[in-house]
Amino acid sequence: MFKTVPTTPFDDQKPGTSGLRKKVPEFQQKNYVENFIQSVFDSLEGFKGKTLVIGGDGRYYNREVVQIALKMAAANGFGKVLVGQGGILSTPAASNVIRKYKAFGGLVLSASHNPGGPTEDFGIKYNIGNGGPAPEKITEAIFARSKTITQYVIAEAPDVDIDTIGTQKLAGMDVEILDPVADYAALMEELFDFDAIRALIKSGFTLRFDSMHAVTGPYGKEILEHRLGAPEGTCVNFVPLPDFGGHHPDPNLVYAKDLYDLLMSPDGPDFGAASDGDGDRNLIIGKGIFITPSDSLAMLAANAHLAPGYKAGLKGIARSMPTSGAADRVAEKLKIGMYETPTGWKFFGNLLDAGMATICGEESAGTGSNHVREKDGLWAVLLWLNILAVRRVSAIEIAKEHWATYGRNYYSRHDYEGVDTAAANTLIDDLRARLPKLPGTSVQGLTIETADDFAYHDPVDKSVSKHQGIRVLFEGGSRVVFRLSGTGTSGATIRVYVERYEPDPKRHDLETQSALADLIRAAEDLAGIKVHTGRDKPSVIT
Numbered sequence: 001m002f003k004t005v006p007t008t009p010f011d012d013q014k015p016g017t018s019g020l021r022k023k024v025p026e027f028q029q030k031n032y033v034e035n036f037i038q039s040v041f042d043s044l045e046g047f048k049g050k051t052l053v054i055g056g057d058g059r060y061y062n063r064e065v066v067q068i069a070l071k072m073a074a075a076n077g078f079g080k081v082l083v084g085q086g087g088i089l090s091t092p093a094a095s096n097v098i099r100k101y102k103a104f105g106g107l108v109l110s111a112s113h114n115p116g117g118p119t120e121d122f123g124i125k126y127n128i129g130n131g132g133p134a135p136e137k138i139t140e141a142i143f144a145r146s147k148t149i150t151q152y153v154i155a156e157a158p159d160v161d162i163d164t165i166g167t168q169k170l171a172g173m174d175v176e177i178l179d180p181v182a183d184y185a186a187l188m189e190e191l192f193d194f195d196a197i198r199a200l201i202k203s204g205f206t207l208r209f210d211s212m213h214a215v216t217g218p219y220g221k222e223i224l225e226h227r228l229g230a231p232e233g234t235c236v237n238f239v240p241l242p243d244f245g246g247h248h249p250d251p252n253l254v255y256a257k258d259l260y261d262l263l264m265s266p267d268g269p270d271f272g273a274a275s276d277g278d279g280d281r282n283l284i285i286g287k288g289i290f291i292t293p294s295d296s297l298a299m300l301a302a303n304a305h306l307a308p309g310y311k312a313g314l315k316g317i318a319r320s321m322p323t324s325g326a327a328d329r330v331a332e333k334l335k336i337g338m339y340e341t342p343t344g345w346k347f348f349g350n351l352l353d354a355g356m357a358t359i360c361g362e363e364s365a366g367t368g369s370n371h372v373r374e375k376d377g378l379w380a381v382l383l384w385l386n387i388l389a390v391r392r393v394s395a396i397e398i399a400k401e402h403w404a405t406y407g408r409n410y411y412s413r414h415d416y417e418g419v420d421t422a423a424a425n426t427l428i429d430d431l432r433a434r435l436p437k438l439p440g441t442s443v444q445g446l447t448i449e450t451a452d453d454f455a456y457h458d459p460v461d462k463s464v465s466k467h468q469g470i471r472v473l474f475e476g477g478s479r480v481v482f483r484l485s486g487t488g489t490s491g492a493t494i495r496v497y498v499e500r501y502e503p504d505p506k507r508h509d510l511e512t513q514s515a516l517a518d519l520i521r522a523a524e525d526l527a528g529i530k531v532h533t534g535r536d537k538p539s540v541i542t
Ligand code: G6P
Pocket: 017, 018, 112, 320, 343, 344, 345, 346, 362, 364, 366, 484, 485, 486, 487, 488, 495
């Protein structure tokens, strides 16, 4: 019933910011998927007879990998596997299923916002029993194991019918196929005032939710149109496709430009939102205003008590280091803890588990709370809608009032994608070497106050994560941050994060890039991006 298959290691199965991500043809190499999954199982202890969750964002190769994972779970001794129907579970829904059914852990199949298709991206991520991405200790063990693996075990059995809800047997193991939406929708109903949102929509408030042909299609349809009464047509691009219709399922101003243009036009809807490939990211655009993810975190935190799930108030806020400091000012006012973590949702897990933070967010369009242990795109949309439904003002009014109260953090990220990896590393190394000499010097008329290579000391498990990005802080609260992306699949991506704090309400209506122009020039002067990479402008500005 089970067979042991000899194999040889691959040397490139190192999980990045969010699991192992590679092009599909790399995953299709003989034993590549099997080696990685076996390395995951070999790095875990005590799962015999326990439950595993498997689901993915439906991209190309999802169904094949679900079958392999199921057969390997059976051979490795799991007692039961919960699978989203069709192999589908959005990342936050997978996190919820792991928590709700007290599973041992889960395999989440996704490459998030990266394109899908036969020559595009695929990914496998392991989540632990709290529903969140495995911490570095585990991902490092997986990588170490992947370099020494000599065999894997797999059930010799026909494929499981993953399209029919209900329980089946696979080589003695139970396999239960679940409705991927039901548990998630029920959780959202607990957190948010659906009656208030329904009344808002009934009063004529219009919205558009763009699923970018990715996993949130069925979730958006069920929740926004069926349960909240938004008219048909509110959800667009809601049919999930294995190649996302040939687009990048990345909800930013480049790949969701149509939505942005619509919200900027006088006859567009009142509110627009989009989510990414696996449903954990969000894009929020009010009529006439794009809300940056960093601002969205701050505004949601300031208003969260208006939603039933957060009416007791927040215990703390956490943000990744490159995320703007807007939320810090909210935490200060609410007199609650504020935590600054490295990029990667996994760093929030301990703070959420320890009850130190309730809401978390990242500049990379991720926002979420202690309801699951992943960021959650639709959750952010629903919290915005709940706030709008209670306050009965527009998103732009919420933003303006927020800035008037707390000041505005102008913020932008400049990405240099597909850069030669060696050149990108040299740029960072050179900058790091110069850090000690920077404080007290000036660049573009700005005086550098401090400069460091961010290291995180986890207050819960006391682990230390070094080299998490280079920060240059200027007098007056402006800063630039440089780091290399940990999620790319070809070459390197240099991210430059630029931020200026502006307390004066008379200066809250500037165009972002011009408000940041001197800092952008300072970033170039500091890092020598042109010299190192040959690029004279970023590939993406968000
Ligand atoms: C994924 C992770 C996030 C992270 C983002 C950007 O979406 O889940 O936590 O912020 O990638 O990471 P990167 O390393 O590419 O900047």
